[in-house]
Amino acid sequence: MRLAYKAVLCSPDFLYFQEMPGRLDGEALASRLSFLLWRSIPDDELMASAQTGELLTDKGLKLQFSRMLRDPKSKRFISDFAGQWLDLRHVHDTSPDRFLFPEYFCDNHLVDSCVAETEATLEEMIRQNLPVRTVVDADFVLINERLAELYGIDEVKGLSIRRVNLPPDSLRGGLLTQSSVMKVTANGLTTSPVLRGVWVMDRILGTPPSPPPPGAGSIEPDTRGAVTVREQLAKHSQLESCASCHAAIDPPGFALESFDVMGKWRDHYRSIGEGDEVDIKVALRDVKYKRGLPVDASGVTQDGFRFHDIYQFRTYLCGQQEQLARNLTERFLVFATGAGISFADCPIIGEILQRNAEAGYPIQSLLQDVILSETFRSK
Template sequence: MTSPRLVSLLLLCAGAIACHGSIEQPVPGGNDSGGEDDPAPPASSVPIPPAPERFSCDTNAVPVDLPLPRLSRTQLGNSLRFAVARALPSEADAIWAKVAPTFARYPTDQRTPAPGDLKGGYSRLDQSIQQAQIDAMYDLGQAVAQELTGSNARRNTLLGSCASDGQTANDRACLETFIRGWGSRVLRHPLPAAEVTAFADIAGSTPVDRGAVADVITALLNSPWFLYRIEHGTEASQPASPLSAFELASRLSYQFWQAPPDDELWAAAVNGSLLTEAGFAAQLNRMLQGPQLRSSLDEFVSEWLRLEELPSLVALQNDPVYQAFVGEEMPTDAARTAMFEDVQLSAWQTIVSGGSVSNFLHDRRSYTGDHYLASIYGVPVWSGSGPAPVIPSQNRSGLLTRAALLATGTASTRPIHKGYMVRNALLCQQVGAPPPNASDRPPSPTTDMTTRQAVTQLTSGGSCGACHNQIINPPGFVLEGFDALGRERRVERLYDSRGHVTNTPPVDTVAEVRVYDSERRAVSNAAELTQMIDDSQLFESCIALQYFRFSHARVESTSRDGCLLSEMETAARSGAPMADMLKTLANHPTFKQRSFQ
């Protein structure tokens, strides 16, 4: 559930609000049409010139790496599944089903907005360490260990015939072989003799006893080498040290697949080819072309675009106004999930088809097998293979008009919410926080007042008017051509409390949108807004910044990270495949080294 503090952003401002960012400062008391002396804005057919590039490179600046990156909850779960599958591949699914309830107790990472952002953020940025995590991880280690050693047959599969040959002289060597093999893959680096000895000593005088082996496995799964990405580099005495082959393999794998290195990547680390230019390029291309990339991309898109903020579509199913608004068929939460997947698949299909960032913004194909969402788009359901159907309406301009970004779970649209999303998530522009006394109730239509009229009435006056009228509200008003389920509309149906229609006024989608500095245009529909955003290239710069935060699990320093950010921005703006932006990140020298400054 969205917190009142976050909800208040979307609502009426009753006091001063500070507007800042890369758009021109609004004039206090301004209105939708600008000041009285302002000339009329150009029509949307006059392209917005590209905004200046956001980032610049200082070659003397050295980025600061996270001191000890903790695996995210998703990465930890994938690492545990990898450990189980590596130990007992034929029983991996059954074992994971047994330990999944224990994993469910592991705390969820909290999404952390960047400074100045009122919403959004990435769960990877949560690098906190809690006692609850430590306790849950110990229980997880024990649960996995007990399952892996739950029978003599399982123990024998782990250790080999030496565990059951009736001899005791070879038991210690048997256990050490298991630790060097399975343990090295689980901890993601070849274990030196001293570490093998230390782990084997945990078993005491009964190295192949099932309980003793379980204790060793528990210790391995609670090792810092398992829970964190530990990087010493190869020249630790230097301010920035090249990563070892195994450190680089882990960084690549967790970045793009959210999991430990697979056999091929591990082999490239073992033979050293990963440290060559050709070897690294081969592995990077393989990872960017592999289906495992989708998990990471889905998480990025979902958190960047704040998809989970969409409430349940059935919570108000007994409300007469919501019932009347929805019509004959009530949506289900399966439709809500399909809305998320539709956006995620758009990004994925852009990557695999070689499309650009601009192509992603403009993508008008429907990627859903859900009949309810398909009916909203006016297309047949997609089978999941072959070309996805193109949405016929020209006003379905792509990302901005996907149902996940338009639906609200209520009978009312949320122009303020959508306006802030455009500003902050898609353009990376900051808007000041609402005052403490801001209302926690969103403006809603009445029996004789449209949503736009209600929002304008409640936000256009006083010190709030400047920000709302010139920055927040206009993009949201342009999107009023879609209702609170994402359906296109020309009129807005107004209801009384019993769900009876009281009026059907036409929807007004015309607004003056100020994109950056003094660049503003009169916009009348979502397609024009999308084109204006694309022409400015602020969306391309923004996605580069957002992907940097996601991949690095931290907020950028525009000075110290400027070189990488500048290259990613250039790749995103160039019209090259969107995958090139991801590739730029991995090919940058900072990806292959560890900073100790």
């Protein structure tokens, strides 16, 4: 029996959807939709819709999409999509330096909370059909007491994640400044403008930089506090082969330098060597780090937009709503079909963006139009 079980589990009929080339039939479309939104097999209602042919119509497909998205099982889609799109699967891959950031050492509650925040935020954006600009600039956060402490937000108590409205001048809101993003874009020791810049270009704007040329080398932060990573990058970028790429990569990374490895606001770096002594205790012990050089979060984007801080850089990103929507639509399509974007998909993506432009590219509408597309309904 064990041998028979192995044979079943390894067979193509078990591992792959049975989809014939061309337009999908009702059962194949039901499976594709169910594994997208529920990460599981279709239920009876979905299969009944497929067998009657209703699912093959736009109206029937919309009806099932709305029903399935309201079901609690759709949280599986939120978690898996966020993990893939935003790199949340790697949130435990590195740990901040225990001497530079002792307050985060072994704080798994904070790490788990920050992932929960990002997933809850994405869920809110989809369920409320919010415009795509909320990816980088929203007037709310979904946090618990531990995250509120990190972000400096008062009157939030308890472990549960809940929505908190923000004042107009808040630096929080959206995915860009969330703790989970700051964590996955740290380099395992301290912050890295290069990693953060590449992440913003790729994950948020959908314009990933070219791979570094052979022998380009890496930038290691100076934890002694003698120089900043900006000064190191300036020296590194003197090489002609490195300058053009860093002109695009570095500005988004510099804009996020005011956030430490877990997303707390800072005005100065921390150092182990040079700097001013600080009178701070963590877990009843004096900290070993010192107050280092000031943070400079200014920069100039490759197209000439000059910014001084995260507020102005966020304004720059909000001015690129079409690119934000294009990136998100493409990622929905890749996640839904399991195939990369081809030349033939470009007109379909263009039509989806055109239909949703006037409304500000609502996120649920983008996802629904991906499901209604010929790419999703065909193999």
